[in-house]
Amino acid sequence: MKKKIAASLASVMAIATIAACGQPAENGASGGAKTDTPAAEKVKLSIWHNFSGDDLRAKAVRAQIDKFKAAHPEVELDAQAIPPDGYRQRLKTVAAADEMPDVFFAHSGSGIKEFHDGGLIQPITPLLTKYPDWKNNFTPGAFDPLSFNDQVYAVPINASVTSLFFYNKSLFDKHGVTVPKTWDELHTAIKAFKDKGITPISLGNKAAWLAQSSILSSLADRVTGSDWFLKAAKQEGAKFTDPEFVQALTLLKGLSDAGAFQQGFNSLDNTQMEQYFISGKAAMMIDGAWALTNMAATGTKEQLDQVEVAVLPSVPGGKGDPNTLSGGAGGGLAVNKKLTGKKLDAALELIYTVSGPEGMKAVAESNTIVNYKVDVDQSKVTSLFYKAYNLSKTVKFTPVYDAYLSSQGAEAINNGLQELLMGGKPEEIAKKLQDAQARSLGK
Template sequence: MKKRITASLASVLALSTLVACSQAPAGGGEVKSGGEKKEAPAEKVKLSVWHNFSGDDLRAKAVRAQIEKFQKDHPDIELDAQAIPPDGYRQRVKTVAAANEMPDVFFAHAGTGIKEYFDGGLLQPITPLVNKHPEWKNNFMEGALEALSFNNEVYAVPINASVTSLFFYNKSLFEKHGVAVPKTWDELMAAIKTFKEKGVTPISLGNKAAWLAQSSILSSLADRVTGTDWFLKAAKQDGAKFTDPEFVQALTYFKGLADAGAFQQGFNSLDNTQMEQYFIQGKAAMMIDGAWALTNMAATGTKEQLDQVEVTVLPSVPGGKGDPNSLSGGAGGGLAISKKLSGKKLEAAYELIYTVSGPEGMKAVAESNSVVNYKVDVDPTKVTSLFLKAYNLTKQVKFTPVYDAYLSSQGAEAINNGLQELLLGGKPEDIAKKLQDAQAKSLGK
């Protein structure tokens, strides 16, 4: 009897096991009552993005808002977004790049900035994304993608434009002292002389950080003298040198401004913000600065002060080879993708870039009083009148290279420091040689 009970119990257990196995889902998931299968939640795609839009300015807020929109619209993606202050951003990315530990998506500066990562084999093109949206691709300004492209492949699209040589002037001071807005170099020198005689600083300058004189004045002035082709050859050390007569002539024009007393006292110890405040307060008649000044002056100046400001291009030079209807500038950098990405992570990266840099993102950045390399209709009620003037100007001119976007880091340092020296009485020939030596050495020539 005992043996029969044991055998019967074993049979029941075996049958129970067979029934349980027939009801269990193939993937080992849970079984609801009635045998209904319950799917396990899909694993989230993890994506990291680094950028330098960390400040409280309207542009930074606009970019961060687009990233937050992406997060909200894609709950299936776990986004690790890091906003790193601009001063330390480049070095931090270079540090992880040296260890081949790049973030999945990161902001790369145009020109030599992104080229370093391309040359290191750390990037992959976003051409498939760009070609997927031809109406988006074709709406960028002419040449906007060139500084972010290599071998006919696009590696980033510009989030904003880098316009560095806007020529601001106080129309009230010009009218008060009967000075015509200068369109030629001779007219500029005459205006400087008149304002000096009237006790008004002709041009506000703050070159403490050394880059501003190069980026905002020399880049545009030198292009008017030498033409763009000459500079690109000199930057590559291929068929032109910075000791060539045309570049020495450009430095001579620049030195002529200081010799004429165009700038306020202590310009090499004043920073960019102090320079802009000096101008907006009506203490200087002119200022040559980048598009970043638009937001800064809007934040510190009164409506009355801003209404006195007009904006145009730097005056032409006699016999110059460059286009006088131009501004130094171009693409300001954009989001690039690590070469390691594939599959769903790559698709997520594409979607993030399109959210930040697509038509909606471009409109948001433009309406934060920031110039973009994209054709977009800006709501005039959302920007200052001064920004609108500058933005419309950028649509009517040619863009020429900003020197430090094409020079090596050694070359950029040589010309930045050299211009400070030049403004204090240095010789154009000496500064030209320092730049030539630094650029040639960095390229191994």
Template sequence: MRNISKLGIAAVTAMTLLTACSGGTNNEASSKNGEGADAGKKTKLTVWHNFAGDDARAKTVRAKIEEFAASHPDVELDAQAIPPDGYRQRLSTVAAADEMPDVFLSYSGSHIKGFQESGLVQPINELLDSKQEWKDNFLPGAFDGSTIDGSTYLAPLAMSATSFLYYNADLFKQNNVAVPKTWDELMAAVAAFNKAGITPIALGNKAPWVAQSTILGSLADRVTGTEWFKKAVAQDGASFADPQFVEALGYFKQLVDANAFAKDANTIDNTQAEQYFVQGKAAMMVSGAWTLTNLAATSEDELKKIDITVLPSVPGGKGEANTITGGAGAGFALSKKAEGDKKQAALDFIYAVSGPETQKAIAESNSMIMYKTEVDQSKVTSLYYKAFELVKTIGITPVYDAYLSAEAAEAINNGLQELMMGGKPETVAQNLQDAQARSLNP
């Protein structure tokens, strides 16, 4: 019994503990802030981010943070690197207790919007306007996901390009298959690879956002067009139960029915799927820019075989064909409570770790960014360079789960798993529609 209840209230226990911890630091911080006028006092700045890993990008950002700490002796920097898997949970836990860190990594789209609606963040326009050149060098749309009512809440450090079509050029050549430009060619390729005993498309959908983020978003946009999607998200003149969305799900189901994915695509994870693909066990993989970063550790010999393009067009689609889903990714946001010296230190920090130099350094760690810069080709992998060049020539459409409510995102994620297990597109579309409608009008 005791164990069950322990488990049952794990959430609340964690919350209590975290509240206790962060409560301590924050009180201390605000008292420090009160004395900020006294000369010689250090300004205390707490920062949360998820660059905790061992990958090149995380190391790059951490190095920039250390640089900031070294060059600002008047700031007492408390930067916490929290592993990405638990990052959003930890953040929402402290948000629940209204004990946010002064500066924290948030995501463009519904994530930052949630904090804005709860009055936990303040705009950083002041900083953007003071560094005009920096602001102007962001790619078009970089601030779309973080601008609410004319105020911008974060400067993105990453581009979340989520739907590149990676393919193994050697396998295509060996099996005499053309790289698909149209839906029919894709289905022909699927059939050809199945005949040759090669998995056509590697997919690791155990964490169920993968199929939605990498395949469905891009596919559905080709069918419905972006306008329709934005209307459906707002539940204003369009519904996810509309026939065009059912049709989009139908395309996904065609892939499933043609055995484009391995039988256990729903029980292996994305990293395992990447391994299948890079070992030549699968001919294609639809995946995001994170795969570029993950594959950077693979030998250049293996990477050379891999090429990169966009998903094929669909017949009669209303959307642009030469696009991928993507948009601005994570960036540093500023807590509402930061004022005076602390706010100045926070803005300096944000510029130091999101400025032109850091953007370039991040790009050269094989990660996509939303910022105009040149990369040194010798510093990045050949595959990354191909992707970097490809992005300059294509359009960007919205990623589904960056716009849907958390509940609706869960509905479509699970719906795609249902489709892969024999579910009906109509039911999945209706469930998504219900979830989105419910979260807009609770």
């Protein structure tokens, strides 16, 4: 097993060292710990997650964890909320040491696949079997990016919708600018707002993933179509140096060249970017569904009511469907492979508390789109969320790049886009991604 883990996580160990990050709390990792707990002794359980902020979704998830603690005095729960920007790196560090927490939030797609391939997690299928009504109420395909060999390893806490096109209707109306539906119209709007001294598009790409997840994933799909990307991700019949992908990068660079973004966008995080937009300093923003709960926590009703939401403008001659959003099922809580007995039972019950019907309703009413059929109380959500929620029901979803790329590939394109938006050459960025993805797959 150790050989299998070492082989599967070779790439992780190449970029993370054990000393780079603190180890899990003493009770957090189950390595070597006994799982047979005397009746009088509390079950010790750890959970790591990245719902650390003040947004409503994070508060909703943490509230469900607190409910589990209150309802289960027999469990001594060590819950660690880790900021999202450093979360993946900390998981990679403990994964390389085979010292994972008992329960942890795993990103869907390639994120959870690394832990599965490393033999670090176990199926939660028995939990779904125990609660069939709960299982059957998830939307079609919700488990796909969290399943392997017909076994489910996590259920999505929320949907991953990454490319919502937000625009301030009041600013558009005030300055007589047409809301863009095509790429040419987008550039016309950019110039109009630039001439008025208003930032056209708010961007915060400090953590590097934002431009990739929210803009490139959707823009590139408009140009190449989804089939091309899935082939390129597997390095089977397509390469990231192909002309269509270079064209997508060129279109993205064109936004920066046109002065679409505010100064210092590579030094701002997504929360700062969202605050900049909701305060009326920018006319547009391309962001994920997480912005709905973030802006609901900071924006006034007046500010939220003037924001509209749509899909990214279409690209002339593109091979992809323009009526799409990049996204799909989000991540969920996974269970350490080493857990057995009462500790495993407690872990599964914790997952059900967070991700069960009550938890799903709480997350949805925190202004978060979920992969679960739930009746949202419109009085408990913002008007902006309700617009996005309804929009998500009318479109198709296309792949998010970092859900299918290897860790090396995702890192290459994330860093590459920071370079691209500061004047880098599209062909060079494409080659860096191609080399990294091919190398990670041994091709």
